[in-house]
Amino acid sequence: MDTAEARRSPVLLLAVWALTRLVLLLFVLKVWTFPGPDVTSDVSVIYQGWYDTLRSGSFPHDDVTWQYPPAGALAILSPALLPFLDYAHAFAVLACLADLAVLCLLRYAGTRPGRTPRGAWVWVVGVALLGPTVYARYDVMVTAVAVAALLAGLRRPRVLGALVGLGALLKVWPVLLLAGVARRRVWLSAAATAGSLALLFALTAPGAFAFLTAQRDRGTEVESLGALVFHVARHFGWEGRVLLNYGSVEFLGPHVDLVSSGALFLSVIGFGWLLLWRVSAGRLPARALTDAAFVAVLLFTVTSRVISPQYLVWLVGLAAVCLCFRDSRMTLPGHLVLGACLATVLEFPVFFANVVASDGLGITLLLVRNGLLVLATVTAALQLWRGTVSQPLPTVPPQATRSQETLSSS
Numbered sequence: 001m002d003t004a005e006a007r008r009s010p011v012l013l014l015a016v017w018a019l020t021r022l023v024l025l026l027f028v029l030k031v032w033t034f035p036g037p038d039v040t041s042d043v044s045v046i047y048q049g050w051y052d053t054l055r056s057g058s059f060p061h062d063d064v065t066w067q068y069p070p071a072g073a074l075a076i077l078s079p080a081l082l083p084f085l086d087y088a089h090a091f092a093v094l095a096c097l098a099d100l101a102v103l104c105l106l107r108y109a110g111t112r113p114g115r116t117p118r119g120a121w122v123w124v125v126g127v128a129l130l131g132p133t134v135y136a137r138y139d140v141m142v143t144a145v146a147v148a149a150l151l152a153g154l155r156r157p158r159v160l161g162a163l164v165g166l167g168a169l170l171k172v173w174p175v176l177l178l179a180g181v182a183r184r185r186v187w188l189s190a191a192a193t194a195g196s197l198a199l200l201f202a203l204t205a206p207g208a209f210a211f212l213t214a215q216r217d218r219g220t221e222v223e224s225l226g227a228l229v230f231h232v233a234r235h236f237g238w239e240g241r242v243l244l245n246y247g248s249v250e251f252l253g254p255h256v257d258l259v260s261s262g263a264l265f266l267s268v269i270g271f272g273w274l275l276l277w278r279v280s281a282g283r284l285p286a287r288a289l290t291d292a293a294f295v296a297v298l299l300f301t302v303t304s305r306v307i308s309p310q311y312l313v314w315l316v317g318l319a320a321v322c323l324c325f326r327d328s329r330m331t332l333p334g335h336l337v338l339g340a341c342l343a344t345v346l347e348f349p350v351f352f353a354n355v356v357a358s359d360g361l362g363i364t365l366l367l368v369r370n371g372l373l374v375l376a377t378v379t380a381a382l383q384l385w386r387g388t389v390s391q392p393l394p395t396v397p398p399q400a401t402r403s404q405e406t407l408s409s410s
Contacts, residue, residue: 010107013120017103020128021096027132028092036349039136044088046247047138050076051087054205061207065247070201070208071169075138095135098144099127102317105144109151109324119324122334126316129341130309133349139310142171143317149177150293150321153186154286161189169197173314176300179274180284180292219243219250219260221306222355223347225370226259227251231358242356248306249356263305270299273381281388287325288388294318294330295384298377307370309348312341315376329383336376343369 027034046065053060054073060066079090102123110117127134134140145167153160160181167174168190178190201208220226222242230240230251240253274296281288297318301311319334328334347355347365354362 009117013103013107013117013124017100017124020124021099024128024132024135025092025096028135029089034132034349036352039131039133039349040088043091043136047076047091048087051079055080057205059205059207059210061210067211067246069169069172069211070205071166071197072138072171073201073205075141075170078141092135095138095140098141099134102140102144102147102320105147105151106320106324109321114326115324116326117324119320119322122323122338123316123320126320126338126341127313129338129345130312130316131345131349133309133345134313137310137313139171139313142167142174143313145170146174146177146314147317147321149174150290150318151324154289157181157183157186158189161186161191162193165190165193165195166197168194169201173297173300176296177293179296180278180281180289182278182284218246218305219252219256220263221248221250221308223309223366223369224263224305224307225302225374226263226305228363228366228370229259230256231355231363231366234358242358248308260305263303266303267300270303271296274299277381277385277389280385284388287322287328288384290318290321290325291328291330291380291384291387294322294333295377295380298333298373298380302370302373302377307373309344312337312344315373316341329387330380333376333380333383336372336379340369340372340376343372 023032026032028040030040050060050063050066050073053063054077059070059073078094079085079087082090082093085093103120106120106123107117109115110120127140145163149160149163149167152163160177164174164177164186167177175190178187181187198208220230222231230238230253234240238254240251240256242249243252244250245252274292277292284292294315297314301307301315304311315337319330319337322328322330323334343365347362347369351361351365355366356362
């Protein structure tokens with residue numbers, strides 16, 4: 001890349017980000033109307049209701065839709081930082097700032113030796129494809145913490161642990177970033193951070209851990225992989241129902257518990273594979289550690305009984321981190337996730353009524369979206385195995401091992 005092109009690249013990246021995010025904000029702020037159901041009601045109704053409860057010093061433990069670890073309260077309370085705006089507008093602005101923070105982290109990471117700015121482009125394109133839902137959920141804030149953890153942790157392992165501990169208390173899934181980490185001090189840093197915050201919340205606010213039992217009676221969410229069974233079964237006389245349950249639209253009725261148990265079994269199988277991979281792989285380069293985090297979250301997502309649209313924000317962020325490495329093996333899975341983002345915005349919110357009705361269009365969109373996620377998961381897992389087990393790292397002299405320290409040996 002010549003000097004002129006190097007100068008143009010960040011300018012073009014920022015221009016595309018600014019234009020696409022302006023469009024998202026215009027939709028979220030309802031200057032323009034996005035097709036389908038209103039995606040901002042979670043913020044203006046549910047989040048704001050939690051905000052009022054949290055400000056009183058208690059968690060909304062009597063509300064079954066509160067299903068988040070205690071640090072999630074920090075995201076819900078964050079609009080208080082902008083008291084000159086109403087709650088919904090302040091939340092959208094903060095979500096946009098979190099989006100910008102991820103872009104800056106990825107762009108900076110892309111300038112390091114052996115890196116590339118394509119990770120930043122994956123983030124810009126992926127979030128734009130997902131539409132206004134990104135700014136109407138707090139997942140973009142959690143993803144910012146996860147991206148910062150992986151990028152900072154490449155050189156500062158204890159920072160990785162601390163940020164993972166924080167992320168786990170924001171929304172649990174960031175603990176999966178440790179899938180490829182072997183060093184004890186990273187795990188200790190994560191445990192110390194999570195434990196300290198958990199104790200603080202437990203001592204200062206009632207109901208901090210009510211979320212642990214809040215999902216006990218959930219059904220199978222209509223966008224999940226398992227839900228495809230019932231979408232098809234409805235055309236053959238299945239007698240279940242589609243209802244708003246625990247904050248999402250779910251299938252309830254005969255055999256739902258069986259399919260939900262099947263999803264849990266697949267999760268166990270997936271994490272069993274991760275364990276087998278970890279004991280089979282040797283010393284890992286930094287690239288493989290980010291790849292492992294991506295694979296772990298993919299496995300969690302596709303086997304979950306809930307695949308909400310905002311889950312794709314996590315995958316886009318982790319795919320972007322992987323693709324910051326010039327020699328990343330996750331190029332195909334990352335592009336498959338981008339394709340799934342486009343299918344996701346079509347199934348929710350644009351044609352969500354068709355999904356709920358289980359008609360031909362709705363089922364087709366879910367088959368495409370979930371099929372892309374499954375394909376991304378399988379190809380990513382295969383690439384991770386081939387790159388670290390089938391083709392292990394060459395033996396290097398002890399001096400090189402010490403001078404080229406990676407996260408797994410930090």
